Amino acid sequence: MGTVKQVIGGLDAGFVTTKFNDLLAWAQKYSLFQYPFVTACCGMEFMAVAGPRYDMARFGAEAPRFSPRQADLLWVVGTISQRQAPALRRIYEQMAEPKWVLAFGTCASCGGFYDNYTTVPGIDKIIPVDVFVPGCPPRPEAVFDGLMLLQEKIQTGKKGPLVVPPAHLPKLAQLRQKGSTVDFGTAEIQRLEAERGEDVKLLEPGDGEG
């Protein structure tokens, strides 16, 4: 719960003090009411995300609201064509503050490989985006990464869009990555570099070359 200022009488006594904004953010991030703007293939994965196995309810984001006025999280799930763009724009404008946008899948993020006359190259050309979830379609795990990034963003009030980092990327590379969303601190980086250093073997002159 945000930054706990002071605990009076121990947690068993059951009340803590904190900043109001933190409390509000904490409440908001666990009760996201979503508007699923489902257009294309990613919708199938979206079903899986909402389905029993992956169960989005765990994140307090399961309740769909099909009226933009009641929703505060806009899932843009799938390709947005030039013809669809006005509708998306309209719906975004109808949502009430505070509102967040999650670009679900590559098409929503950048247009994907539909680089042609009819597809919008990424919804951030139309509306501001808070979290990009790459993948064609993204695995449910990636979607939850994105959801947690969003919650982190809501809590910390981070600025600017966040991107779910690829799973296979080595941790070191992730940390080094510009605009990395997780900060393990320099100590961690040094530790990993040390690890990396060990298994790198220097070629003796003459090695490998016949």
Added chain:
Amino acid sequence: MSKKIIDRLQKDHGDAVEETSDFRGDHEARVKAKSWKKVALWLRDDLQMDHLIDLTAVDYPEREPEEPRFEMKLFVRSTKTNERIRLATRVGDGEKIDSLVEVWRGANWAEREVFDMFGIPFEGHPDLRRILMYEEFEGFPLRKDYPIDRTQPLVAYRKVEGTDKLPPFGPDEGQPWGRIDWQKRLDGEEVQVSPSIGVQSGDRKALSTGPEHGE
């Protein structure tokens, strides 16, 4: 697809048939554009070709001006005899062709799509509107000379920093030997499309020529 139908067509409408072919067992008959609807009706009534499968077109811009540019394709089958046939005809740019909606109601959307994508107008179609693209869209996307990456946004794009494409993306996205630039090809400027097709100059092939930037 069946040979019998081609033979009957030759017999009953020999004057209308321009050319028949059977490539890989697909029997096709190309008829004159003016007898397009007549043959279609005959197919439906005399041959019980009641099941409309598909109707589409192909663009051959290089045929002009000697030959009409577009080739319409009609796929029909009979629920009684299970026979199939592919009917074709050639339409020039801007020429009208009879609509088949009265023959098979299913042709309605198919013809709207052909009109939308190729700009072939249909005579006697109940409501000939764009169906896949929006009304504001100019040009016909599936024509060869419509550049694939020419967008016509309805909503003005936001200004986002650093989202424009950088090399190796951009004009050719690293497509080997580049994309076919139909506009240049039609202007007769393009020397070669890819090493596989095109003129042989001297000893080594020319690579495909690039876009002329303005001037």
Added chain:
Amino acid sequence: MEPHYEALEDENTLELPSEPMRLNMGPSHPAMHGTIRMVLELDGESIVDVDIQPGYLHRGFEKSCERGTWNQVFPYADRLNYVSPMLNNVGFALAVEKLIGLEIPERGTYYRTILGELARISDHLTCNGASAMELGAFTPFLWLIKVRDWIWDIQEQETGARLTHSFGRIGGMAAPPTDGFKESVLAIFDEIDHAMMESEALLLKNRIFLDRTQNIGNLSQEHAIAMGCTGIILRSTGVDYDVRKAYPYMFYDRFDFDVPVGHDGDNYDRFICRFEEIRQSMSIIRQALEQMPKSGPVSCDDVRYVYPDKSDVYNTIEGTIAHFKLVMEGLKPPPGEVYSFTEGGNGELGFYIVSDGSGTPYRVRCRPPCWYNLQACRDMLLGDMIADIIPTFGSINMIGGECDR
């Protein structure tokens, strides 16, 4: 097509004659699956006329195909009917193989059949689950999605992707079956049966469900045929047209299976036909698993069209050249045009391809079953109530990617 005023002429309607009202559903409506717009002409609650406007998910499939090489079409084909991607994969591969005249090994064909039927099952599960959910029955949706996820697990184990596999290749498949393939497939069949039985138990005795599906969204046989409907929509009206039976491709003539047909072409028939087809697909898969050779290649060995082994590519110059030519220029089918059609998730999925002999397709036309099925939706809706749009549209199983391409 003249509007339908039957509701007004009816004597017994107690409603006062009222001004027809225009109502706009979609393009972003929970029941319109996000990509369809319906402009309704309403009289009270009954539908007088409806203008269905597709095209909100037009992604330029056909134009994009004219850009890359033949093998680069597969990812696009995957995303046509994204509920059963493997069927599109196989369909396109068969089309190009017909153009070239390629024969692929038996094992590959069986492999294609099994993966394709699995995709068909997941397609029907999704459709029925979703349409049940849209009628308020959320539980069947959860059950069916659960088993669909198990099917996806098998697809992932085989192809590496849950949904969009891009696993087909011209002249075969990307990889042979994994070791535990047969066992893992057979393992989930009982689960699927179980889930379907439970869902049926919940729905088929449920007054609400029956009232909202039986005799709702009727489609007459003549209309269905004239509209070019195929697949479930056509079969639900009593026409037994299934490409797998009518024009057997691959090895479908070696399997013993039935084609379920409906009686009066309403939502209920479509729902039942889907469940029955799932059972038929499972029996096909059982037979195919038995007949499938235990070993052998899944791709043919013509190096002009099929990628050579990596060991050849790395160790012999011929392999390297073959790989280079296939990747950089793409395989080059002979010039010509063919139309090849298979039974997709929603009906006859046809690919009409034109080749000019180069490494790039000259034209790839996909004959989308949804396109024609959705066209018939108007006939189903006229005269019904506005609330009937939800089950009717759901039972058509319109897939935007395939319909609008």
Added chain:
Amino acid sequence: MPTFKLDGQEIPFEPGDTIIRAAWRQGIEIPHYCWHPGLSIAANCRMCLVEIKSGRQMALPILEWDAKKKEYVNATKPKLQPACQIQAQEDMEVESKSDNALKAQETTQEFLLLNHPVDCPICDQAGECKLQDYWLTSQKKLKRKKTEPVHKPKGVRFGPTIVYDAERCIMCTRCIRFVDEVANDPVLDMRERGNTNEIVLSPGRELDNDYTLMTEHVCPVGALTSRDFRFKARVWFLKSQPGVCTGCATGCNTWVDYDPRYQRVYRLRPRDNEDVNQYWMCDDGMLTYHAFHEDRIVAGRVFAQGRVNEVPRDQALAAAAQVIGKAEKGKLAVVLSAQHSSEDNFVLGQLAAEHLGADRFYLTGKPDWRGDEILRHTDQNPNRNGAKAVSPTAPEPMSRLVSDIEAGEVTAVISLGPATELTEAELAPIQNLASQGAGAASHVNLTANAGPLTSAASVVVPVTSVAESSGTFVNADGIAQQFKKAVQAPGGIQPAWHTLVEIGKMLGWEIDLARLGDVRAAMPKALPAAAEEAAPAPA
């Protein structure tokens, strides 16, 4: 014209033509490695073997495996003959696609690849390599040989420009024949035989003449690679535009190969033109593309307070306009350039004559260099004739300009291009003129590259290089040839003629030259450019 039949198709030929040449004239390619239209016939690659049906049939006795008898039996097969060596005769019937011919091609191709290294990924020829093309058309099979290939020297330095890889070499001897017959410098030969033979240099010599890069160009495989191009770019990402070499007055036709993604030119290749350069170019010519990107002037320069300041293009334009506006009537010298296209020179001459009443025209260009009787012309400038043709009055030499300046008859100069014949010392007067600052009297120079004239200017305006604009050159023989724009100029730089129009507009002149077409239309009809289109020349 007599004709013969090739695969059932009538092929016209001139008496003395070989089969392959007659077919090549018709754009029909019979597979070949060693034959080259510009070289003598070696007939040693055996790829172009064809079956000649007419005339006396020759048959070879062979042993054929009989599957039934399980033994070899005597049989005969027709004797195939090399299409590059057999002269076409009236009513000859040639089969290049008969079973026997195809079989022969397949076998030949398999033998050529027998010891070939797995180099495509690191080979610069990949993408335009005959071995790759003919594998697909003729062989279409994977390797049967399982043993280790023969290894031969790789990366042998043949000279300052060429590196030789013996393992990739198929011994077509094109390079040997080229240096012998065209370059007249027979330094290459081959030694050993069979799968160990390779190309070698004559003892104590190295491949260092004016046409070394051509050996790389005629090499049908990746055996010879040019040190200038190797490892720089992949050919399947390059595109070509027809160009004209700027190296000398011969005006060899070129392909300008550039990468559209980076808008950079990577090499020039000769473009066939029987009238000008047949199939060849000289090294210096092929390397002229470096000037498109190296020591370029991309920003303006203004000489003020005794030093040169870099300024944006528009400011440079303004400064130039100011100078030209201030120039005294009759004391303005207009220096045309033999390095620039006729269009640029024409517009400069026209505007100066019309709006400034200039009557002093001079012509500058690079000094003469060492020519030869193959291609290299002693005049280093591609467009001297063109510049002369479009100049309002016959242009004077630069030496005259110097004396005029010293005599005080010229107080302002507007010049085109960086090059001049004048030496450092002779340039001094112009230098002084410039150093008086962008004031009363001065020197405006429009140029794409840095050069002597540029350093002697008080205002330098950047213009496009040849690769970044279309134009016309008239070569020494008076043949006008057009070249096409290949790459986009950096920073909105415009061609010289367009820049001049902009300056003129700043001075409030009425000019109706908006596009290149207008300029060409306005150019004197006497100039063949208006009529003739250079690209691409029929082989």
